[in-house]
Structure formats: C-alpha cells, structure tokens
C-alpha cells in the first residue's frame with residue numbers, strides 16, 4: 001500500500017496510528033506530498049486535493065482519513081477499531097467526528113495567521129477558540145466515553161490533541177480538563193502514538 005502524506009497532518013497521523021494498532025504499519029510505503037505546492041499532483045489521486053490518500057495493493061485509491069482507517073481495520077483479525085453496529089460504534093464515530101472537527105477548526109485558525117500574517121481576522125480566531133474550548137469541555141464532561149478498548153474515536157481525539165498541542169502550545173486546556181489530561185497522558189504513551197509523534 002502507498003500512502004501520500006504530509007509529516008504533521010493530524011489526519012495522516014490517524015491513519016498511521018491505526019496502521020500501528022492493526023499491525024499493518026510495515027505494509028505502508030509513505031510518499032511525501034506537499035499539497036500546498038503550486039504544481040502539486042495530489043488532485044490526480046484525490047480530487048479534493050488533500051492528504052491522507054491511500055493506494056491499495058490492488059491499485060484502488062481511497063481517501064479521507066476515516067475511510068482509510070476503516071479500510072485498514074478490515075484487513076486484520078484483531079480487536080477492531082470500528083466496532084460493529086450498536087452503541088459502541090456510534091460513540092466511536094461521534095468521537096472520531098469530534099476529533100476531526102477540532103483539527104478542522106484548528107487548521108482554519110492556523111491558516112488565518114499564515115495566509116494573512118499582517119491582518120488576521122480576530123473574529124475568526126476568537127470563534128475558533130470558542131469552538132475548541134467547547135470541544136475540550138465536552139470531552140472533559142464525557143471523559144468516560146474515552147475509556148475501554150481502543151477505537152477510532154480515541155485515535156482521532158488523541159491525534160487532534162497532539163496536533164493542537166503542537167500548533168497552539170499556549171492553549172492551556174489541561175488546567176480546565178484534568179480527567180482529559182490524564183487520559184491523554186496515558187493514550188499518548190501507547191507505542192502507536194509514540195511512533196507517530198508529529199515533527200516539523
């Protein structure tokens with residue numbers, strides 16, 4: 001399998017954490033892709049122009065991190081990261097959506113200062129901070145949902161927090177979210193998370 005990736009993408013990390021958790025990491029060849037480069041060819045594989053983007057051994061192209069993760073989860077016989085239909089599945093998918101949403105909000109906030117460094121729109125930054133604060137509070141209030149066997153939900157939340165810590169180290173969420181901070185300290189010590197720590 002070939003995975004087009006960028007080194008600090010939290011969505012790529014979701015895929016690689018899943019690959020490690022499912023024992024498939026060695027089967028993935030990583031191809032660095034700068035999606036922001038003027039001449040990028042990522043659109044030939046993913047019309048949306050984003051990484052991660054996987055080409056299977058059979059030559060099929062799969063994109064969007066959640067779809068790639070579910071594909072990888074179908075390739076092994078161990079504990080599934082996507083539980084079967086039922087309460088555990090909806091909880092896992094909801095957490096996955098929350099983690100992805102936190103990343104999307106963080107990316108919008110980051111782009112504001114990167115694209116318009118001289119005139120970032122403060123109201124957008126404030127809005128993003130409000131959304132992120134609400135997401136952290138919701139995770140803290142429902143920290144029990146993060147317990148139990150590893151699911152795609154925990155992977156997505158772990159990768160989202162890791163990326164937000166990398167980009168906005170001064171956000172200061174730990175003071176208000178002690179239960180979440182405890183959970184994250186344990187989760188980020190997993191070999192799959194340690195092996196995929198984002199580096200610039």
Ligand SMILES: N[C@@H](CCC(=O)N[C@@H](CS)C(=O)NCC(=O)O)C(=O)O
Pocket residue numbers: 006008009010011035048049050051052063064065066100
């Ligand atoms: N929903 C997508 C989001 C992927 C995404 O936003 N990737 C970023 C890198 S972190 C990207 O490629 N952005 C390029 C762009 O927005 O044009 C997924 O889960 O894979």
